[in-house]
């Protein structure tokens with residue numbers, strides 16, 4: 001698995017404001033949206049393209065177009081929804097699949113309550129978006145769903161990752177023979193006894209959408 005930490009002062013600045021406990025929900029949503037745009041720039045560096053011909057008002061030239069089938073973007077509900085709009089704005093022609101997943105607060109195991117993915121992902125590039133990678137249980141299950149459907153190139157974009165979660169991903173998915181990439185805005189210190197990222201930003205879903 002390739003791990004890429006997007007090291008950029010604008011990302012660091014926006015992440016700091018996102019972490020701040022006094023940042024209100026509307027501002028948190030805007031920052032998450034801006035951050036995914038910046039991270040997606042890095043995460044789509046190897047998006048599949050092909051040459052195409054384009055006629056400008058002056059001449060005909062060779063340009064670049066996204067290949068078909070277009071990539072699939074998969075937000076993990078709830079919190080991943082806060083990163084969907086930014087992805088679709090950048091790549092309006094993508095398809096979107098949905099996974100609804102929630103961690104059990106006691107066992108920290110991921111439970112899937114909604115799975116609305118295409119039936120066949122044969123040779124599709126997929127981009128998973130979810131702000132937090134904590135124990136990694138959620139992301140491991142999400143990646144397995146996509147691999148089982150035939151995806152052959154998967155990139156997960158998160159805002160903050162815990163070292164424990166990255167290790168878990170490497171342990172569970174290291175044997176796969178397709179490219180798996182993690183793009184994150186930061187790698188934090190560790191998880192606390194409740195499975196929260198330290199220093200982190202708290203519960204991303206609650207901060208985006210209120211307590212549930």
Ligand SMILES: O=P(O)(O)OC[C@H]1O[C@H](OP(=O)(O)OP(=O)(O)O)[C@H](O)[C@@H]1O
Pocket residue numbers: 076077078079080101102103104108110130131132133134135136137138139165195203204205206
């Ligand atoms: O790496 P893990 O330990 O699996 O934890 C990460 C998951 O926890 C959060 O979702 P949560 O379960 O809080 O659901 P929510 O988005 O509905 O708030 C987060 O958005 C990830 O999906």
Ligand SMILES: O=c1cc[nH]c(=O)[nH]1
Pocket residue numbers: 079132134195196197198200201202203204205
């Ligand atoms: O710190 C954490 C860990 C899991 N999920 C969150 O929303 N925040």
Ligand SMILES: [Mg+2]
Pocket residue numbers: 079203204205206
């Ligand atoms: Mg939550």
